[in-house]
Amino acid sequence: MSHLMSTYARLPVAFSHGDGSWVTDSDGKVYLDALSGIAVNTLGHNHPALVAAIAAQAGRLLHSSNLYQIPQQEQLADKLAVLSGMDEIFFCNSGCEANEAAIKLARLYGHQQGVDSPATIVMEKAFHGRTMATLSATGNRKAQAGFEPLVAGFVRVPYNDLDAIRAIARYNKNIVAVMLEIVQGEGGIHSADIDFQRGLRALCDDREWLLICDEVQCGMGRTGSWFAFQHAGIRPDVVTLAKGLGGGVPIGACLVAGQATGLFQPGKHGSTFGGNQLATTAALTTIEVIERDGLIANAVAVGALIREGLAQALAGCQGLLEIRGQGLMIGIELDRACAELVTLGLDAGLLINVTADKVVRLLPPLTFSADEGRELVSRLAKLIRDFLAAA
Numbered sequence: 324m325s326h327l328m329s330t331y332a333r334l335p336v337a338f339s340h341g342d343g344s345w346v347t348d349s350d351g352k353v354y355l356d357a358l359s360g361i362a363v364n365t366l367g368h369n370h371p372a373l374v375a376a377i378a379a380q381a382g383r384l385l386h387s388s389n390l391y392q393i394p395q396q397e398q399l400a401d402k403l404a405v406l407s408g409m410d411e412i413f414f415c416n417s418g419c420e421a422n423e424a425a426i427k428l429a430r431l432y433g434h435q436q437g438v439d440s441p442a443t444i445v446m447e448k449a450f451h452g453r454t455m456a457t458l459s460a461t462g463n464r465k466a467q468a469g470f471e472p473l474v475a476g477f478v479r480v481p482y483n484d485l486d487a488i489r490a491i492a493r494y495n496k497n498i499v500a501v502m503l504e505i506v507q508g509e510g511g512i513h514s515a516d517i518d519f520q521r522g523l524r525a526l527c528d529d530r531e532w533l534l535i536c537d538e539v540q541c542g543m544g545r546t547g548s549w550f551a552f553q554h555a556g557i558r559p560d561v562v563t564l565a566k567g568l569g570g571g572v573p574i575g576a577c578l579v580a581g582q583a584t585g586l587f588q589p590g591k592h593g594s595t596f597g598g599n600q601l602a603t604t605a606a607l608t609t610i611e612v613i614e615r616d617g618l619i620a621n622a623v624a625v626g627a628l629i630r631e632g633l634a635q636a637l638a639g640c641q642g643l644l645e646i647r648g649q650g651l652m653i654g655i656e657l658d659r660a661c662a663e664l665v666t667l668g669l670d671a672g673l674l675i676n677v678t679a680d681k682v683v684r685l686l687p688p689l690t691f692s693a694d695e696g697r698e699l700v701s702r703l704a705k706l707i708r709d710f711l712a713a714a
């Protein structure tokens with residue numbers, strides 16, 4: 324009997340090593356990795372620059388705690404501020420922690436505005452994490468079931484529905500923030516419309532609400548810009564990051580600008596591990612390589628190649644509903660539940676994911692080459708065709 328808590332229904336494979344977009348299992352079988360550990364391994368596996376930077380830092384100092392100055396953390400904050408246009412950054416270790424910080428900030432902000440019971444508008448199908456507050460913000464009843472009472476202070480609306488938010492603004496005086504993923508990941512790769520984002524920005528300005536963008540999955544270059552909100556030319560008040568930020572080393576961040584700055588003072592928030600020397604070195608190196616190797620442009624080009632390739636290869640396929648996404652964040656929606664495709668993918672030497680029951684989700688490393696894109700299209704199109712034909 325396993326001594327692991329049964330939080331995951333794990334696939335029957337363990338990987339021993341990886342190289343670029345390829346990983347090898349304990350039997351020596353090689354797989355094309357179109358998932359990158361759920362958008363984490365930004366630079367693929369065993370990237371020489373990342374390996375060297377982590378090894379060198381490990382040989383000097385792993386961790387000192389935030390009781391002391393951490394120059395790498397300050398450098399990373401400077402870099403992220405330049406890339407995002409945000410002003411101040413708090414470092415933690417994961418996406419849910421980054422979102423917890425954002426939710427706490429919204430409450431502090433609300434109280435400062437004289438709202439006694441501040442509430443945040445959140446979206447249907449949203450995913451913000453598994454801690455009590457982020458689970459309460461998540462729009463998935465199955466994930467929440469059994470954990471009641473949930474944390475109060477969230478009001479849910481349909482995604483991309485500005486009128487629904489305006490309607491709430493008219494009667495609910497407790498709203499102080501709106502929180503959303505610019506591209507919903509777990510919810511099935513749904514993008515916020517550009518007009519919706521701009522309208523929401525204007526509404527938040529008008530109402531003095533904080534606009535919080537959870538870019539834990541869609542940030543760090545994945546959609547073809549450093550941050551997904553940049554496609555709409557808006558600046559949020561709060562942005563959260565994690566997954567791809569450290570290239571595989573756990574690190575999260577909560578970025579704030581404008582009216583959301585200066586809210587936390589010493590004693591209000593913290594993290595023992597957050598932003599330690601190892602994690603911030605890994606993130607700095609990940610960003611350096613993304614810049615040096617033009618990986619955001621690569622995400623645009625190879626993402627388009629994959630979507631177009633799949634559209635061609637699956638043309639006329641009964642049961643295919645939509646191929647969508649931005650950059651290297653791609654969803655293929657079928658008309659039926661298709662979790663089975665993950666196991667069929669393993670047999671075919673391909674790592675993919677299925678989310679929201681019917682959506683094949685692709686999150687390859689940003690280093691994915693055009694040839695690897697074509698290989699992915701050829702393996703995946705065959706899988707999907709056979710799957711849909713067999714049913």
Ligand SMILES: *Cc1c(COP(=O)(O)O)cnc(C)c1O
Nearest residue numbers: 417418419450451452508539540
């Ligand atoms: C994965 C994810 C989270 C949670 O991140 P953890 O590191 O698992 O806590 C939060 N928000 C979004 C959008 C995510 O994709």
